[in-house]
Amino acid sequence: MSAVTETRLRQRIRPSHIIQPIVAILVAVALLGVPFWLVIVTAGKNQAEALQPNMALPAEWQLWDNFVTVFTDGKMLAAFGGSVLVMVPAVIGVLILGSMAAWILGRRRSKSMAFIYALAISGIVLPPAVVTVVLLLRQLGLAGTAVGMIGVYMGMYLSTVIFFVTGFVRTIPVELEEAARVDGASPVRVFMKIILPLLMPVLATATILICLYIWNDVFYALFVVGGRLDTLPLNLYQVASAGLYLQNWHLIFAYIILMSLPLLIIFMVAQRKIISGITSGAVK
Template identity: 40%
Template sequence: MSTTSPMQASRLQQTLKYIFLGIFAVPWVAVPLWMLLVNSFKTEGESSVLSLALPTEWAAVENYTKVFTEGNYFVGLGNSLLIAIPVVVVVLILGSMAAWAYARSNAMGLRVTFFISAMSIMLPPAIIPTIFILTKIGLQGTTWGYMLVLTATKVGVIIFLAVGFVRTLPTDYEEAAQLDGAGRLRTYWHVILPLMRPVLFTGAVMLVIGVWNDFLFALFLLAGKANATLPLTLYSFALAPTGAVRWNLVFASVVMTSIPLFIAYVVLQRRVLSGLTEGGTTG
């Protein structure tokens, strides 16, 4: 579009660029995915060779059945969904409410808490005191405690993204709503929230990826098989008894833990990427 070089040279350049990118994408993305899939279909003995060849003996059904039966898969999937969905929704609501307030206020106290919220994205979490606090309030090891901590540590991302976005919005809409007699909550729900949609979508993408794949907090804060999320079930299944890594089962389990996010990505892919590349990330 904006190239200044002559047409032909630029077409050759373009072709070379795509050939290069294509060659780069093979080891970068295609081979890892192929490795994962093809070995999840092999028998234990054959998968231990770790090759990219097609299986000579297919064991797909056995492997995936084992993931479902021994791998605690459905418990993990259920927990992951029951945790990720409410956490993402609550973070989006609380984050956008706070972001509106921060963007429209100059009060010293709020400037300080905004700064602290921004810091919470940039600094590594202090897990052991978190465990201490959760133990004190009786929530250590529980789903509730884990959800609380996830919500608190992720809300800063939404605040940070959305404040930058709201500051660029004119105040006219809110003022009109106020003049029409809408209260703050109504104005938030009917005016501000719809206006924030693009930036919240971007934020939601980052949240879903972060929450769904969270292992660090889950490892420290969730106890017991019954509370395990998918990353934890994957980890304990991969570690499982015998000592030698059962690559076929590890890979089948990786496939099954990754699939929900992949489906969402395939369905929403265009919006995900256009949201991330056009909206708010640099806000």
């Protein structure tokens, strides 16, 4: 190997090129791995060991017993049904309405449409007024109902779908729609048969994000349906404030693990579509 080649090789392999990835991995492990480990080991301890949560291993693992206690005494099944009852219609509704609106906004270029688009995605940064929402639901007779909660979630996360889908729609060739219209397809048929199948990657991304927001929400659920319909986070908040989970950190962390499993499984299955949807919709 010549001296010039060795010099070039040393310039390419700099210490910073090796140190930076290692530092990034260590930071990721510290930010994600440490809290995850704390939850797992605390959920596997008994009440006495978990009284002061730490990262030490339990003397005897009781993770399964804690899961059984949480599932039976914590009424998780009813809370799971409440979460699904609210989340599934809200997600389906916001995806359909948001993708249809994004299709129109992505295809029509004018100052008025640009203003409507800016107004539509403003909900991402503007939080809803909780007092106003609750008062409005009371006037409509929807306070404390699943329908009212579904409407609140749809209004909150419609901007997210429009933001993701509009950028993706602009990458779809207009010639596909024009060919379908020449064949006599109506706008609804064009959307359902051509546009919607092409939006599946970005809709998968939006679905996971919105499901994550709704599944873990306790703030808005407490004000809108608190005490009348149980969701998993709301049920955890209520029982933890009562007596079953009071100072029982092993049961609280066991509840958190069980509550997180459904979305974790969905994320692992749809991971590739989520990443492709982010890069295709948000970047383009």
